[in-house]
Amino acid sequence: MSGNPSNAPILAAHHICHTYSGPSGDVVALDGVTLDLSRESFVCLVGPSGCGKSTLLRILAGLLKPSRGQATLDSHLITRAQRRIGVIFQKANLMPWRTVYGNLALPLQLIGVPANEQARRTQAMLELTGLNRFAGAYPAELSGGMAQRVAIGRALIHDPEVLLLDEPFGALDALTREQMGEELLRIWARHRKTVLMVTHSIPEAVLLADRVLVMSPRPGQVVLDLPILLPRPRTLDLLHQPEFVALTERLRHHIRPN
Amino acid sequence: MDSDTTATKSHPHRRPPDTPFSADSAEHAPALHSTPRLRAGWWRALLAPGFGVLLLVLWDVVAQSGLYADFIVPSPRAVADRWWDLAGDGSLTRHMAVTLREVLVGLLAGVNAAFWSGYLIAKSRLVANILMPYLVALQAVPIVAIAPLLIIWFGPGFTSKVLICALLVFFPMLVNTVLGVRNIPSELRDLMEALESTPLQTFWYLELPASMPIVIGGLKVSATLSVIGAVVAEFVSASEGLGYLINFGRGTFDTPLVIAAVFTLTVVALALYGLASWLERLLLAWQNAGRSVHN
Numbered sequence: 001m002s003g004n005p006s007n008a009p010i011l012a013a014h015h016i017c018h019t020y021s022g023p024s025g026d027v028v029a030l031d032g033v034t035l036d037l038s039r040e041s042f043v044c045l046v047g048p049s050g051c052g053k054s055t056l057l058r059i060l061a062g063l064l065k066p067s068r069g070q071a072t073l074d075s076h077l078i079t080r081a082q083r084r085i086g087v088i089f090q091k092a093n094l095m096p097w098r099t100v101y102g103n104l105a106l107p108l109q110l111i112g113v114p115a116n117e118q119a120r121r122t123q124a125m126l127e128l129t130g131l132n133r134f135a136g137a138y139p140a141e142l143s144g145g146m147a148q149r150v151a152i153g154r155a156l157i158h159d160p161e162v163l164l165l166d167e168p169f170g171a172l173d174a175l176t177r178e179q180m181g182e183e184l185l186r187i188w189a190r191h192r193k194t195v196l197m198v199t200h201s202i203p204e205a206v207l208l209a210d211r212v213l214v215m216s217p218r219p220g221q222v223v224l225d226l227p228i229l230l231p232r233p234r235t236l237d238l239l240h241q242p243e244f245v246a247l248t249e250r251l252r253h254h255i256r257p258n
Numbered sequence: 259m260d261s262d263t264t265a266t267k268s269h270p271h272r273r274p275p276d277t278p279f280s281a282d283s284a285e286h287a288p289a290l291h292s293t294p295r296l297r298a299g300w301w302r303a304l305l306a307p308g309f310g311v312l313l314l315v316l317w318d319v320v321a322q323s324g325l326y327a328d329f330i331v332p333s334p335r336a337v338a339d340r341w342w343d344l345a346g347d348g349s350l351t352r353h354m355a356v357t358l359r360e361v362l363v364g365l366l367a368g369v370n371a372a373f374w375s376g377y378l379i380a381k382s383r384l385v386a387n388i389l390m391p392y393l394v395a396l397q398a399v400p401i402v403a404i405a406p407l408l409i410i411w412f413g414p415g416f417t418s419k420v421l422i423c424a425l426l427v428f429f430p431m432l433v434n435t436v437l438g439v440r441n442i443p444s445e446l447r448d449l450m451e452a453l454e455s456t457p458l459q460t461f462w463y464l465e466l467p468a469s470m471p472i473v474i475g476g477l478k479v480s481a482t483l484s485v486i487g488a489v490v491a492e493f494v495s496a497s498e499g500l501g502y503l504i505n506f507g508r509g510t511f512d513t514p515l516v517i518a519a520v521f522t523l524t525v526v527a528l529a530l531y532g533l534a535s536w537l538e539r540l541l542l543a544w545q546n547a548g549r550s551v552h553n
Contacts, residue, residue, distance in 0.1 A: 054384070061452060063452065081452040082452075083452075085452070089445050091445060093443075093446060095464070096544060107453050109463070110450075112458055147393060
């Protein structure tokens with residue numbers, strides 16, 4: 001778990017700029033974003049709506065080519081999407097014609113993992129995500145929280161080294177959201193991944209992350225890089241501790257300077 | 259986690275609070291397909307057949323009244339007798355088999371051609387730009403009008419019938435396939451891309467199942483159209499088949515034969531539609547998920 005071979009960042013962005021051209025003219029979404037993620041760290045990206053957080057995530061995932069600048073994975077240029085990077089989208093994004101089991105197993109099927117190995121790993125993932133009793137249920141039968149849990153399981157099942165999450169709990173109610181955050185921490189503690197998560201919620205970012213990056217309004221730039229040194233394991237009780245509140249206040253101040 | 263699972267089992271919030279049927283919530287019949295008053299009665303099942311019997315009696319009354327000659331409105335009895343004769347000497351089965359074969363081969367060919375061209379059109383803007391104007395023009399031409407041309411080119415036999423049938427089936431299937439493939443959520447395409455799926459995998463694991471509901475809708479329309487196609491083709495030129503029987507009966511003032519053949523055609527069309535609906539239930543069982551569970 002510890003003792004990484006190197007301290008070199010696993011995922012990095014170098015001076016990334018991105019411009020969308022639309023019918024009403026060009027929109028600069030990102031303007032020179034540079035960041036790096038060290039191995040097995042949990043980093044949250046916060047910022048006002050429309051600051052290009054999702055664009056940045058899509059570029060890092062290899063789903064979008066930046067207008068300028070480059071993204072690298074282990075110092076190799078990211079030119080297209082790859083399995084070493086798992087992506088969790090805003091919506092659970094499940095296949096409605098597949099059961100929970102089928103959705104979890106999809107990445108293994110695509111990779112061509114042998115059938116018995118598929119069954120073993122899918123079963124293990126059902127247990128890890130607490131979805132055992134719902135293996136045969138279709139997405140339409142699930143609550144939002146459960147569907148998102150399937151999405152997390154699906155992103156983890158083929159063991160990618162990096163996990164990119166784009167406001168994964170954005171569509172959930174506040175209670176489920178807190179619960180899912182805790183659960184994500186629990187899963188992360190077991191499967192140490194490098195995580196970059198975009199979120200709207202400052203407390204969520206402070207609760208989960210080792211580092212919080214703050215982006216400015218459009219065009220997006222990283223304006224603050226705040227290490228969160230709170231001890232782990234963290235639970236929801238932390239929300240009312242003075243250190244925690246001080247950190248969220250500081251972040252809030254940076255996102256909305258006045 | 260536990261609170262989450264229990265919430266999902268009962269799902270009180272998913273059910274609209276004031277449905278007109280909330281009084282007898284013990285039953286969970288789909289609300290849209292039932293009228294409140296008629297729901298529980300066993301005699302409801304007899305309503306549709308009863309209506310049919312009523313129509314039959316009306317027909318018989320008109321036929322017996324002597325207002326119209328027998329060759330204009332024959333009695334149901336005469337039609338049934340004619341049908342029985344035809345069935346008895348095996349000619350009905352023979353003609354039905356001819357038409358059914360044209361229908362099935364035409365349907366299969368048309369649906370196949372439409373699916374693959376629809377898929378290509380949906381996937382490639384270039385192919386769409388080249389093909390679409392011609393396909394729309396083709397659709398604007400009444401098939402009945404080009405049927406004689408096809409018979410000149412391909413002869414009065416099986417091939418021209420299948421072609422006419424396939425042409426008629428083609429367009430609704432094409433439109434549905436294009437829609438089905440184009441409407442696949444881009445997020446699911448991103449997911450497949452992030453998992454480095456090959457084009458073949460994307461087709462098999464995403465595009466085919468995701469477009470299936472709309473494609474099957476096209477298939478159901480096409481199934482009924484294919485019968486029309488075969489009959490139109492037989493009208494133009496044929497020496498066998500149910501369409502030929504109708505034409506022959508008209509020419510010889512054998513109106514019971516015409517009606518008997520029309521009924522048989524209706525049965526064939528209904529059977530095909532039933533087959534498509536069965537396929538739909540089989541392949542799209544997942545669409546019913548989450549409906550009954552939350553009641």
